[in-house]
Amino acid sequence: MLSEREDELGARLKEFEGRAAAVAGVGKDPVNAPMIRHWCEAMGDTNPAYTGPDAIAPPTMLQAWTMAGLSGQAGPPGGTEAFGELLALLDAAGCTSVVATDCEQEYVRPLRPGDIVTFDAVIESVSDRKTTKLGTGYFVTTRTDVRVGTELAGTHRFRILKYAPTPRMSRKGRKEGPSSHRRPRPRPVVNRDNAGFWEGVERGRLLIQRCTGCGTLRHPWLPGCNACGCLEWDTVESSGEGTVFSYVVMHHPPFPAFDPPYAVVLVELAEGVRMVSNVVGVAYDKVRIGMPVEAEFRRYGTDAGAGDESPFVLPVFRAREGS
């Protein structure tokens, strides 16, 4: 049940719907080949549409052209005070935490090097008060319309949850402090694009997607081929053999399910694709680039106190002897 005060806050928040979050913003840089190249390299996107004299920008870069960068601390170019006021109101009501929940984009016209991007953003909606696993708060959705001249290039909807965090409760209803037992390993996020991979892992098989158009192997799983655009694919089973292509040693920030320091590795499988995982059977400070490793499958979520969710399997890599 809502208290009168919460109801009053809800009504004040609703008044922000339709107010501008940015007016006549101008992209910091025109659409340009170097930013496109960096994006494609970071994403591993080799689609030929993004290079050459007729290159277009990857559609998913839409937001990148509107961002203020580190020097734009006062908010986005063209930003209004309304959005800041809305956030301040939520902060004052105890909704001091924020998490970006999702983003939806629509593409209307391709962006090309030389295009100068302008944009307007509006606070499209503020939800009713919602209680989530993270806490209780409000979803705030902004919609940015990106234009070149008078032409709409695309829209970008961005949703955040501003919430008052709930203290974590154990199964016995006791508040968990820093000294409580380690929390269970996070489960993989399984979606319709990668479900086949995780089904394979459950059966102890490492499946790599293969484009049936051009034969290119890919990992992580995606709906289409970055090399030829083909949407048809099958799978090949990896031998599980590979080498450490790169690694980092995690010290900070701490995650409740992990004991730092530990190594996170990028394994290059013998078939050529790379996969983020952990190495087992070797101390974190003995992991080296080029170290030969072999996949194995570990079941998690079966320890006492690990929670009541069903167990699941994750692929890890064992350092091969003599490395």
Ligand SMILES: [Zn+2]
């Ligand atoms: Zn292909």
